[in-house]
Amino acid sequence: MADTELVLLGSRRARQGRRSPLRRRIAGARWSYVYVLPMLVLLAAFVVYPIIASLGYTFYRWDGIGDPTEFVGLDNFLKVMKDFIFWKALRNTFLYVVIVVPLQLVIALALALVLNNPRLRLRNLYRTLFFLPVVTSAAVIAVVVQLLFSNFGDVVNDVLMSLGITNTYIDWLGDPTFAMIIIMGVGVWHTLGYNLVYFLAGLQTIPGELYEAAKLDGAGAIASFRYITVPMLRSVGVVILLLSIIGSFQIFDLVQVLTNGGPYFATEVVNTYIYHLAFGGASSTAVQPDVGLASAASFFYGLLLIVFAVVQAVFLRTLVSRRGGRA
Amino acid sequence: MTAIAGRRRPLTSAATRRGPWVTHLLLLLGGIAWLYPFAWTLGSSLKSTDEFFGRGLNPLPGSPLWSNYAEAWQGASFGAYFLNTVFITVATVVITLLVTATAGYVLARTHFPGKALVLVVVAATVFLPHGYTIIPIFDIMRGLGLLNSLWSIIIVQASGGVVFGTFLFMGYFRAIDRSLEDAARVDGANFHQIFWRIMLPLSGPMLATVGLFTAISAWNSFFIPLVFTLARPELRTLGVGMYAFIGENSTDWTLLCAGSVITLAPIIAIFLVLQRFFINGLAGAVKQ
Numbered sequence: 001m002a003d004t005e006l007v008l009l010g011s012r013r014a015r016q017g018r019r020s021p022l023r024r025r026i027a028g029a030r031w032s033y034v035y036v037l038p039m040l041v042l043l044a045a046f047v048v049y050p051i052i053a054s055l056g057y058t059f060y061r062w063d064g065i066g067d068p069t070e071f072v073g074l075d076n077f078l079k080v081m082k083d084f085i086f087w088k089a090l091r092n093t094f095l096y097v098v099i100v101v102p103l104q105l106v107i108a109l110a111l112a113l114v115l116n117n118p119r120l121r122l123r124n125l126y127r128t129l130f131f132l133p134v135v136t137s138a139a140v141i142a143v144v145v146q147l148l149f150s151n152f153g154d155v156v157n158d159v160l161m162s163l164g165i166t167n168t169y170i171d172w173l174g175d176p177t178f179a180m181i182i183i184m185g186v187g188v189w190h191t192l193g194y195n196l197v198y199f200l201a202g203l204q205t206i207p208g209e210l211y212e213a214a215k216l217d218g219a220g221a222i223a224s225f226r227y228i229t230v231p232m233l234r235s236v237g238v239v240i241l242l243l244s245i246i247g248s249f250q251i252f253d254l255v256q257v258l259t260n261g262g263p264y265f266a267t268e269v270v271n272t273y274i275y276h277l278a279f280g281g282a283s284s285t286a287v288q289p290d291v292g293l294a295s296a297a298s299f300f301y302g303l304l305l306i307v308f309a310v311v312q313a314v315f316l317r318t319l320v321s322r323r324g325g326r327a
Numbered sequence: 328m329t330a331i332a333g334r335r336r337p338l339t340s341a342a343t344r345r346g347p348w349v350t351h352l353l354l355l356l357g358g359i360a361w362l363y364p365f366a367w368t369l370g371s372s373l374k375s376t377d378e379f380f381g382r383g384l385n386p387l388p389g390s391p392l393w394s395n396y397a398e399a400w401q402g403a404s405f406g407a408y409f410l411n412t413v414f415i416t417v418a419t420v421v422i423t424l425l426v427t428a429t430a431g432y433v434l435a436r437t438h439f440p441g442k443a444l445v446l447v448v449v450a451a452t453v454f455l456p457h458g459y460t461i462i463p464i465f466d467i468m469r470g471l472g473l474l475n476s477l478w479s480i481i482i483v484q485a486s487g488g489v490v491f492g493t494f495l496f497m498g499y500f501r502a503i504d505r506s507l508e509d510a511a512r513v514d515g516a517n518f519h520q521i522f523w524r525i526m527l528p529l530s531g532p533m534l535a536t537v538g539l540f541t542a543i544s545a546w547n548s549f550f551i552p553l554v555f556t557l558a559r560p561e562l563r564t565l566g567v568g569m570y571a572f573i574g575e576n577s578t579d580w581t582l583l584c585a586g587s588v589i590t591l592a593p594i595i596a597i598f599l600v601l602q603r604f605f606i607n608g609l610a611g612a613v614k615q
Contacts, residue, residue, distance in 0.1 A: 035522075043449065046486035046487075047452055129358035132598075133361070138549065144367075144368050147371070148367060148384075154383065197609045257573075295462070
């Protein structure tokens with residue numbers, strides 16, 4: 001009794017508050033502003049403003065020291081688009097995404113299907129096991145892989161030579177093709193856990209009764225997968241696919257530490273290309289740092305990714321709705 | 328129907344009797360292979376340089392050489408890098424939790440003019456193209472005079488996670504029963520008391536989730552500390568320190584292995600203790 005009275009009283013006061021003049025409402029909510037302000041300040045200063053500011057740099061030739069003064073208009077964009085290394089980096093990045101994403105998703109889904117069985121003992125242990133690389137630093141993993149290959153390379157070379165397959169030692173991380181394959185393999189290994197957990201979450205939203213009903217109707221494992229799992233997983237699957245693609249396009253740490261984009265730009269991805277433009281650094285490129293050029297390359301890449309994301313979203317939506325309509 | 332079921336039952340029970348062992352064997356072998364790089368690193372961190380090459384892919388050291396750790400800690404200054412990384416991680420977690428819990432609370436439970444605008448702006452930043460923003464950020468830090476301290480890394484690191492954390496806390500606080508707040512208000516609790524004494528203590532699981540996500544990303548962060556320590560080696564984090572070390576002394580393989588273990592072990596341990604929160608947090612992100 002007393003409780004309802006109090007709630008009524010509270011809501012009446014709230015309604016009165018909403019009707020009062022704006023200034024009094026602002027004054028009344030002053031602590032709300034104080035509480036939300038730190039978040040807004042961090043966001044404005046270190047996320048929003050830098051995006052706008054870096055757009056301004058794209059019109060200057062600037063080595064990053066002092067203030068930008070040499071206005072070059074759209075020259076930086078033209079330069080980037082004429083730079084064959086940019087296109088090579090873009091091609092390498094796409095190649096990485098096109099190979100790593102499907103490979104990773106197929107393995108993750110297969111593993112998720114096995115681990116989703118509630119009668120499988122130790123399933124949480126296995127999940128943790130395969131998830132573990134996710135929480136480790138890509139930079140340190142790259143160091144470990146480098147160390148591992150200083151040994152592994154020799155062992156495999158010995159085997160290959162004794163079998164007579166090759167007669168020269170292969171420098172695995174120094175070979176353009178093998179370096180890229182190694183980066184892709186480590187990429188699959190390092191982030192597979194995300195997709196495993198995502199798929200497990202998706203599988204758990206499918207009601208168990210559906211499978212039981214299918215079993216009663218005489219459906220086997222393959223039929224259940226084809227007619228229950230796949231359609232029920234479609235909307236979550238699209239989200240997983242998009243997250244996986246977005247994440248893969250951002251590859252940087254692994255390449256920077258493992259190969260620095262080398263040998264001869266064979267593993268240069270767009271983010272290492274931009275980093276090398278802004279900070280010089282790479283011994284193989286040894287270019288003058290140019291923040292304007294780096295900003296232009298970054299902006300251009302950002303635009304490409306947005307266009308790509310829109311095309312993808314439209315394509316996937318039509319795919320989902322068409323199949324969904326049929327089912 | 329019953330005939331089919333009758334014929335099927337022995338088949339499936341035979342399959343389930345044999346199935347789990349094959350499954351377990353494959354999963355276990357796969358899992359060992361999956362974690363082999365970690366095992367090899369741990370073992371190699373205890374090898375002598377001769378053993379490192381002599382034993383190749385065998386993860387086990389002949390006689391454990393513990394001095395690698397002492398050398399890595401002091402000689403290769405991984406001790407200093409470790410302390411830098413711990414400081415950055417702890418400070419980033421504390422700042423992120425304070426900033427996102429307070430913002431998430433007022434956005435979920437209070438009304439104020441302009442709230443809708445705040446929500447739209449915060450959500451919009453997720454979709455903005457994040458270009459090459461490190462240079463303007465660097466300029467702001469120079470203006471604030473923070474380039475010579477770890478705080479520049481901490482603030483940038485925290486800023487990157489505020490949107491994610493704010494949304495998580497918002498969702499969590501929205502689901503808490505309102506009568507609790509009303510009862511406290513009736514008892515005379517003011518705005519601050521309601522948040523700090525009632526709402527925040529109730530948000531334990533979300534504090535753990537956001538804290539763990541923030542800790543892992545801060546501990547593993549590479550690009551931000553790399554850029555902010557290019558001219559200041561003494562501020563390096565473990566990841567950046569390893570990267571620099573491999574460039575300078577590319578022959579001290581076993582020390583690098585020890586450094587890798589020093590970098591990997593703490594975050595793996597924290598994850599193993601709190602993994603429930605991390606995995607539930609990830610799963611929740613996809614389900615919505």
